[in-house]
Amino acid sequence: MEVVTFNWKFTEFLNKKDHFKGSPYILIILNQPIQYSNDIFHTLWENAYLRICADGGANHLYDEFKGIYIPHYIRGDLDSLRDDVRHFFHSQGTVIQLESGQESTDFMKCIDLISIKEEEEEKSSKYDVLAIGASGGRFDHIMSNIHYLYKLKDERKIYLLSEKNLIFLLDKGKHNILCDREIEGPTCGILPIGVQRAILTTTGLKWNITNVTSSFGVMISTSNILINDVITIETDVPVIWTVELQFK
Template identity: 40%
Template sequence: MSNWNVDFLQKDPVHKDCKRALIILNQPFSRGLFHRLWNSTQLHYCADGGSNRLYDTLNDSPTREQYLPDLIKGDLDSIRSDVRAYYELKGVRVVQDHDQNSTDLMKCIRTLQDLEETEGSKQYDIILLGGLSGRLDQTIHTLSYLHKLRKTRRHVYAVTDDNIGWVLDEGTHDIAIDHDVLGQTCGLLPVGIDSTKLSTSGLKWNLNEDISSFDGLVSTSNHLVPGQDVRISTTRPIWWTVELKCCD
């Protein structure tokens, strides 16, 4: 049994024993969502061009100085020269990694894994700001990479202003639904597998050992039930997505 919640999306962050790392990707985001995620995480990385997004979103200098990332890393083909100069002047570590067999996101997570080994403590939960919008090839990379990370990471989430998603590995999952921050529409997506058998509770249209595949049933545009949490059982890993309400 795996347990999931999205308390890091609350306006007043909930600080629990778990440690969280925010990785900012090169996609647009609102200030409201950014502030919620930054304030609920202890570690903050920018994947290359994600630093441009951070710099431009915080478009006044005093505010920028309050939100300095711990690291900017990638092949650095996207970061603007003015953004790099600003963060280096503020003492932010900017690391160029020329490995062409890994993306900027993968480079950041490798650094996080090295830190975890050094600290000798439990894993950080990872929250990606971006990754599910923009260029299709980049979105597919997010879907693929998180599918692979399920084997080594407990909790990895991808968040945009429109929705949040993560991979549920085979087994049963209890998902605490915060109806104040999550919208009603949700989906179960059989990405990267041939098929899976799904059973659910807490959805308007529940599944009962139904087979889901790209060639058959795909549960999109399902709805959460007000006041209820969700339980999902799956025989293969799947993507779970839920829309977000506006974060001010």
């Protein structure tokens, strides 16, 4: 069985010891306060292939950085984008796209844009997405952001990144997660969201399990602790991996 490896190497990436050599990613700024230090945000921004604000995400970018960072696109139903922010970014060359459908969120509308760009570029592979601001604030928004990890799991890798958490989906199968314990951990969790139950086998954690059934109302692994740099997880259905982040 194929083993899927996740390797973010946050420290190397954020210290810019090395130019980012991972797969190219697209940065989506969601409508939440941007809580990173300037250095970290700068690195996330600089290394992105394309930068997109989901509607009111642009307000935060503008308020936080006073127009230093100009996104390629602002997209959404534009019910959150302030007029002063719209005018400023428009004057700086940002493409502002109104998509008024009320069946999908502005996050999803931004991902639709990425698919459109990939078709235009006739790309055979899909860009990874790094979405910031996905896990704070409104619970329905947080769940919707996680829902899109499931919906798009066969299409591309999406990472939800906040100042405190990294969240991504593990599809059914075997995974090696290479953790950078300078920044990731100590706590982590495996969440069988959207499935009836998952049968899990793990190594590298303080509380490992072997062929154990995990489901809400029975047992879920939260407040677990990384004890190795490499965590292995085997699951028979998709589950959510979450790890605490402590940026120094």
